[in-house]
Every structure is written in structure tokens, then in C-alpha cells.
Amino acid sequence: MSLDADQMVDRRRMRRKLTFWRIVAVLAVVGAIAGVLSLTTRGVSDLTAGSIARIKISGLIRTDQGRVEALQRLGRSQARAVIVHIDSPGGTTAGAEQLYDALKELKAKKPMVVVVNGLAASGGYIAALASDHIVAQSASLVGSIGVLVQYPNFYELLKTIGVTVEDVKSSPLKAAPNGFEPTSPEARAALAAVVMDSYEWFKGLVRDNRKLDAPLLEKVSDGRVFTGRQALELKLVDELGNEQTALAWLAKEKNIDASLPVRDYRLRPRLTDFPFLHVAVVTGLEAVGLSTFAERIGASGAFGTVDRLNLDGLLALWHPVTGH
Numbered sequence: 001m002s003l004d005a006d007q008m009v010d011r012r013r014m015r016r017k018l019t020f021w022r023i024v025a026v027l028a029v030v031g032a033i034a035g036v037l038s039l040t041t042r043g044v045s046d047l048t049a050g051s052i053a054r055i056k057i058s059g060l061i062r063t064d065q066g067r068v069e070a071l072q073r074l075g076r077s078q079a080r081a082v083i084v085h086i087d088s089p090g091g092t093t094a095g096a097e098q099l100y101d102a103l104k105e106l107k108a109k110k111p112m113v114v115v116v117n118g119l120a121a122s123g124g125y126i127a128a129l130a131s132d133h134i135v136a137q138s139a140s141l142v143g144s145i146g147v148l149v150q151y152p153n154f155y156e157l158l159k160t161i162g163v164t165v166e167d168v169k170s171s172p173l174k175a176a177p178n179g180f181e182p183t184s185p186e187a188r189a190a191l192a193a194v195v196m197d198s199y200e201w202f203k204g205l206v207r208d209n210r211k212l213d214a215p216l217l218e219k220v221s222d223g224r225v226f227t228g229r230q231a232l233e234l235k236l237v238d239e240l241g242n243e244q245t246a247l248a249w250l251a252k253e254k255n256i257d258a259s260l261p262v263r264d265y266r267l268r269p270r271l272t273d274f275p276f277l278h279v280a281v282v283t284g285l286e287a288v289g290l291s292t293f294a295e296r297i298g299a300s301g302a303f304g305t306v307d308r309l310n311l312d313g314l315l316a317l318w319h320p321v322t323g324h
Contacts, residue, residue: 052247052256053079053110053265061091061123063098070267071102074110079265081111081256083246084131090122093147093198099123100205103130111254113246116140116237121225125236126202129209133253134237135245136228142236145206146223147198149191153179210235 053074074082084103090096106112107130114120114128116136121144128134128142136142158165158180165180176187203221206212212220212235220226220234231237239245243262250256 050260051079052081052083052250052260052262053077054083054085054243054262055265055267056085056087057099057124057127057267058085058087061088061099061127062095063092064095067267068098068102070265071106074265075106076109079110080260081113081250081254082106083243083250083262084112084114084127085117085243086114086120086124086128087117088121088124088127089119090124090126090144093123093202096123096126099127100130103127106130107132111250111256113249115241115243115246116142116228122146126205129205133239133246133249135239135241135249136231136237137242138228138240140228140231141225142228142231143220143225144223145202145221147195147202149195151177151179153177153183155179155181206236 055071055074103112112131113133113135114131116128116134117140118137119141120128120134120136121141125143125145165178167175167178169175172184173187173190177183177191203217206221207217216235220236226234226236228237228240232240239249247256247258247262251258
């Protein structure tokens with residue numbers, strides 16, 4: 001009997017210790033998350049009246065409300081000017097339009113200059129069009145003014161293996177093209193109309209922001225990319241150079257002291273730079289029994305875990321393999 005009582009006491013002690021360490025682990029996780037969140041907001045608080053903000057647009061561009069809000073916070077900050085570094089092949093037309101509008105709003109509040117690091121193509125060039133001035137390196141790639149939509153068609157493959165996909169729809173153009181049947185002329189024409197409408201919108205942005213006449217606009221908007229030197233001759237960029245060139249322009253045209261410190265302003269949480277920290281946070285939460293919260297973090301785009309290859313809708317995207 002005494003042995004059973006001692007075992008019960010030991011079990012209670014073990015449970016208390018386990019509970020204590022679970023609490024410590026939860027507090028550690030909460031502290032880590034709070035630290036990350038504080039780092040994401042430091043960008044605005046660190047920008048004083050004596051600084052220039054540097055932001056970076058890289059990779060595939062898609063809709064991102066968090067990025068829009070970050071740019072709005074920058075617009076309310078005490079930064080004297082903004083240098084936007086772009087290195088992007090583009091992305092979705094909707095994402096590029098959203099980014100363009102947000103940068104335009106920011107430009108209305110702060111002097112802005114774009115520096116093309118390596119690539120500003122398609123949606124990346126749409127983003128560059130929002131600025132007061134575009135600087136590119138001689139070997140940078142600029143342009144790819146055009147829109148496309150791509151979809152796989154499995155009809156012949158399904159026919160070979162004897163699989164038929166049947167559907168019931170309200171009208172012939174509903175969910176067309178779907179890749180499971182030959183694309184009808186009507187479906188192709190409807191899709192082409194959407195593509196061309198977006199293409200005209202893209203060309204309008206180039207025409208209005210770069211002040212191009214009709215012949216030059218047609219010359220640069222056939223979908224090809226240009227080197228920085230070619231882009232300068234074609235008026236797609238304003239100057240060849242780098243960030244120092246951008247600072248010199250800000251000093252000359254906007255009366256911004258070129259000796260002011262240039263400070264990085266992050267448009268996304270710092271944790272996106274360290275994916276292993278994301279894994280550690282999720283693992284820690286699961287270890288202390290907060291699996292539901294861990295699943296929410298794992299599924300959210302807040303930590304950059306969205307599959308970047310899953311681009312839906314019309315694309316303003318350049319890829320060297322396909323030439324788009």
C-alpha cells in the first residue's frame with residue numbers, strides 16, 4: 001500500500017515538472033514570435049528624418065496585402081526618400097498591378113527612384129514604372145512587355161489511356177479551356193480577348209509613364225527583353241548605374257542629401273529569411289500540445305511558405321527557357 005502511495009506522489013511530481021516545462025516552452029515560443037514581430041515593425045521606427053529607405057522587390061510577384069500595408073507604413077514614416085531595388089521576372093498581372101498602385105501611392109509621399117539589379121521584366125517592369133526615375137546596370141535585363149496565359153492540355157493523353165472527363169455546365173464557355181478536351185475556337189477567342197485587354201493595359205502604363213510615342217511603344221512591346229544599354233536607348237530606363245547613381249539623382253532632382261544613411265526597410269517578416277526558424281517554431285508548438293496553432297502558422301503565407309510556383313490567372317512573367 002505504501003509503495004502505491006509513493007508511486008502516486010512521484011507521478012504527481014512528474015506531472016508538475018512536465019507542466020512547468022511545457023509552460024516554459026510556450027513562453028519561449030511566444031517570446032520568439034514576439035521578437036520576430038518586433039523586428040518586422042522596426043523598419044518604420046528606425047527610419048528617422050535623416051535617412052533614406054531601401055526596399056527590395058525580388059522573385060515572383062503575386063498579390064500580397066502585407067506588402068501593401070508595409071509600403072503604406074513607409075509612406076507615413078520620417079524617411080526622406082525611397083530607393084527600390086528590383087530583381088524580378090514578374091508574376092501575375094493582378095499582383096503586379098497591386099504592387100504598382102502601392103508604389104505609386106508611396107511615390108506621392110516620398111521621392112522614389114528604382115535601381116534594376118539584374119532583372120525587371122514583365123510584372124517586375126510594371127513595378128519599376130511607378131517610380132520617378134529608373135536606373136539600370138548595363139547588363140541588366142529590362143522589358144518583356146506582354147501578357148500570357150498557359151494551361152496544359154491532357155486530352156490526347158487521356159484519350160490514349162481511355163479516360164474521359166465529363167461535365168455539366170451552364171454555358172459552353174464556363175470553365176473553358178479546362179485541359180481535358182480540345183480547346184474550342186470560341187474558348188480560345190474569349191481567352192485571347194482577356195489577354196489582349198491586359199496587354200493594352202500594360203502598354204498604356206508604359207506609354208503614359210515613359211512618355212513614348214506610338215512607333216517606339218510598338219517597338220518595345222513585342223515581348224522581348226533588352227539589356228540596360230538597349231533599354232536606355234529605347235527610353236525604358238533613364239540612366240545606367242547603381243545605388244550611388246540613384247543617390248546622385250535624388251540629390252540633384254529632389255534636393256536629398258546624398259550623404260544620408262540608406263537603411264533597409266523590410267516588406268516581409270524577417271523570419272522569411274530563415275526558413276529553419278519557421279520549422280523550429282512549428283515543431284515547438286506541436287511539442288507543447290499547440291498543434292492547431294502550429295498548423296495555422298504552417299499554412300499561412302506570413303512566413304513565406306506559400307508555393308511560389310502556384311501562380312493562378314494571367315501572367316506578366318518572363319522566363320529564359322520559354323522566352324516569355
